[in-house]
Amino acid sequence: MNLATFTLLIPAVILFAYARRRGDGSHRRGLARGGRTLLSVLPLLLLAFTTIGYVSILLPQEGLQNWMGPDSGWRGLLRAQGMGMLMPGGPYVVLPLISTLYQLGTGLGATITLVTSWSSLSLLNALWEARFIGWRFTVIRWTLLLPFPLLVGLLAEAWFGTTS
Amino acid sequence: MTQEKVAYWLGEGSGWRGIFLACVAGALIPGGPYVYYPIAAALLRAGASLGVLVAFVSAKNVWPVVRLPLEFALLGPRLTVARLLTTFLIPPLLGFLAQALAGRQVEAIRENIKL
Structure with a gap:
């Protein structure tokens, strides 16, 4: 097990x-x-796991490691932050995808930036927030939070190292 | 909950205590955005401060207790612990920053909430 x-x-x-x-x-x-x-x-899970299957087959591992691997530095973290913002869906869809990317070679810091960015700055989430509380609130929260996923990744690499 | 109770525990004068309560509530509340955003909107309407609301939403995003077993299972103990430690201060810090920098915007936000 x-x-x-x-x-x-x-x-x-x-x-x-x-x-x-x-x-x-x-x-x-x-x-x-x-x-x-x-x-x-x-149905959602079937589609998500089909996507994950193809991502892991079609994504060139070397490319991913250059892009967001342990040696990709702050640029890798910035890419992870941008990717996290674009990831749609809840934890049952997104966490298996992030776990697949992590196994394929994203660094520790980039993976943490990815989780933090998806869970707090996701654009889909911002739409829900704006719908219920209003754009003004979303703009304030989003702007203040913007530097944090990158900072968290840098801090994690400083404390725990860059490799998985 | 009555308006006075919300104002006392979570309103403008609640300070760090309000932000701390919001962090704990945000960490514990289960469910997706269609669950916690209506609750957040209702709290704001009832008198919660901007800082309290930002702390609540941020805690739901980075300390969600119900998501932890899945995260631990899929990403492993080292990454989960590293993520929790590095994001630990975000909800209270963000709540405090929001209140200090934009706290006065709360009336305008409250007026535009349609429940």
């Missing part, structure tokens, strides 16, 4: 056991709801 399965198995087993102990059928309802969520996101 790999680390990914094991890490996700632990909370699932603990919550199942807790729900069963309540004795009101919540363990069955939880499974049913999880199953419905899985069915509703299945």
Whole structure:
């Protein structure tokens, strides 16, 4: 069993056991709801993993390493920040893609910049934010946050080194 | 929640305490943008300050507790720990900066919220 399965198995087993102990059928309802969520996101996941498969086959590994690899420096981090802003979708779609890129050779700092940029500066997310809270808020938050994904990548490389 | 309670805990006068509460709430709240942005908009309308709201959204973005097991599983312990440590100060710092630099914009933002 790999680390990914094991890490996700632990909370699932603990919550199942807790729900069963309540004795009101919540363990069955939880499974049913999880199953419905899985069915509703299945088409999205199939498309996302098809894309990930082709990215890992078609993307020249050497090119990726020059672009965002451990020796790509601050330019690599800047590219990672730009790419993170353009990544659409939630964690179940984007994190497997970032994990594939990481295995193909993006550096530690660039990967952290990528996660931070996608989760906080994603343009799709900015649209949701502007829709609910307004453009003025989005512009303020976005502008203040703009330097941080790059800084976080630099800090991570200084503390933890550049390689995975 | 009543307006007075929101104003006391999360309003202009709540200072670091309000920003800290917003960071914890943002880290713990599950769900996508269609869940937390309406909640954020409602809090702002009820009297939360700009800094508190920026801290809430930033904590949801960089410290999301429900995303951590997946991140840990896919990217491994070293990268997850490095990311958490390097982004640790972002939500409170950003909340504080937003309040100090643009806090007065809050009325204009509040007026334009349509719930």
